[in-house]
Amino acid sequence: MSSEKPKKDQLANSVGIVSPQTMHFSEPLTLANGRILESYDIVYETYGTLNKAKDNGVLICHALSGHHHAAGLHSEDDKRPGWWDHYIGPGKPIDTNRFFVVCLNNLGGCHGSTGPASINPKTNEVWGSDFPMLRVRDWVESQKRLGDALEISQWAAVVGGSLGGMQAMRWSIEYPDKLRNCVVIASAMKLTAQNIAFNETARQAITADPAFNQGDYLVQDTLPKQGLSVARMIGHITYLSDDGMGQKFGRELRSGSFEQGIDEPLEFEIESYLRYQGSAFSKSFDANTYILMTRALDYFDLAREYGDDAVAAFKHATCDFFVVSFTSDWRFSPQRSHEIVNALTHAKKSVTYTEIESSFGHDAFLIPIQRYQRAFSAYMQRITISEEGDH
Numbered sequence: 001m002s003s004e005k006p007k008k009d010q011l012a013n014s015v016g017i018v019s020p021q022t023m024h025f026s027e028p029l030t031l032a033n034g035r036i037l038e039s040y041d042i043v044y045e046t047y048g049t050l051n052k053a054k055d056n057g058v059l060i061c062h063a064l065s066g067h068h069h070a071a072g073l074h075s076e077d078d079k080r081p082g083w084w085d086h087y088i089g090p091g092k093p094i095d096t097n098r099f100f101v102v103c104l105n106n107l108g109g110c111h112g113s114t115g116p117a118s119i120n121p122k123t124n125e126v127w128g129s130d131f132p133m134l135r136v137r138d139w140v141e142s143q144k145r146l147g148d149a150l151e152i153s154q155w156a157a158v159v160g161g162s163l164g165g166m167q168a169m170r171w172s173i174e175y176p177d178k179l180r181n182c183v184v185i186a187s188a189m190k191l192t193a194q195n196i197a198f199n200e201t202a203r204q205a206i207t208a209d210p211a212f213n214q215g216d217y218l219v220q221d222t223l224p225k226q227g228l229s230v231a232r233m234i235g236h237i238t239y240l241s242d243d244g245m246g247q248k249f250g251r252e253l254r255s256g257s258f259e260q261g262i263d264e265p266l267e268f269e270i271e272s273y274l275r276y277q278g279s280a281f282s283k284s285f286d287a288n289t290y291i292l293m294t295r296a297l298d299y300f301d302l303a304r305e306y307g308d309d310a311v312a313a314f315k316h317a318t319c320d321f322f323v324v325s326f327t328s329d330w331r332f333s334p335q336r337s338h339e340i341v342n343a344l345t346h347a348k349k350s351v352t353y354t355e356i357e358s359s360f361g362h363d364a365f366l367i368p369i370q371r372y373q374r375a376f377s378a379y380m381q382r383i384t385i386s387e388e389g390d391h
Helices: 008-012 136-149 163-174 193-207 210-215 225-239 242-248 269-284 287-299 310-314 334-346 361-366 370-382
Strands: 021-025 040-047 057-061 100-104 155-161 181-185 253-255 320-326 351-356
Touching: 021 136, 040 136, 057 136, 057 163, 100 136, 136 163, 136 287, 155 163, 163 181, 163 287, 163 310, 181 370, 193 225, 193 287, 210 225, 210 287, 225 269, 225 287, 225 361, 310 334, 320 334, 320 361, 320 370, 334 351, 351 370
Parallel strands: 057 100, 057 155, 155 181, 181 320, 320 351
Antiparallel strands: 021 040, 040 100
16 A cells, blocks of 8 residues: 555545544433433544535535544545545535535444444443434434534435435435435435345454454454455445446456466455455444444334325425436445435425436445536535625
């Protein structure tokens, strides 16, 4: 891996050097399952400037393995910009010359916000397996509290891809007066049985690891690295497309040979790639958080409380919607986005839809694709905020 510092033009075309912030909340949060978090911390980053009217805020809701670091760099020696740096920054679709952007690490996360790896103040020990399961609505409530603390009068937009899109949709019906636009990218109103099956297979890989210790591995000074690595490999396969993997890896060998008379282990490039991804992930992510996040995905069902009628659910929304899907995304296929758009249309809501041709599978929403960038930019530029010089 290169040890070079970021290029100057990379810094110039980004939000630059950013620092995470932590906000402590002492007001108890009653969760959907009835349990109460007496207090909690939320780690977040902001990009751009909040205007005087406080109506140019954009909330970024992250996906399963995401976090607060969505754009910019943490230092000049940082080699990896935020996970959505292609889309957040000066002149980019979420233009920080216009918008005040907020991205947080959700509750239950493992990048600073209160989660299973945090200390339980009642026991002074790591929460571990005792950390409560969360629903998407719990994240929305905590995000709303963060927005209030930042004095955001109304979000110009709440934006999210995948699991983040579920949060954005929940925002639109839970707090309809708190957002003017809802951007839903590569998402769904509920998971298919196949999606739930993939998540359960990943969880089984984690819990079957002898080092898992029923979720209390940290107090036992162990880590279920092998199980989490396999879980990530399973997930990563589903985020890619068959064509995309074929173009990138094909059946190329990393080592070994098919020549007769040569007896040595064969390793395909795709095998090496997946092992690397799984190993790296297992060193940076918490297994309990992975289980918690995938459970939240499984449990989400936008229309459950509305007689399984998505049109009735969306009747509560007052904002405009932008929905995006990608042709090769089979984990959250265009059909799922069509269902969202159809429900919004029947609910008589303003909705813009675009389907992007891509071979990158579900991961496409993270990748710079010219047509996607143009469509995203065009929609965001339509959003009205107070005078842009009014900062």
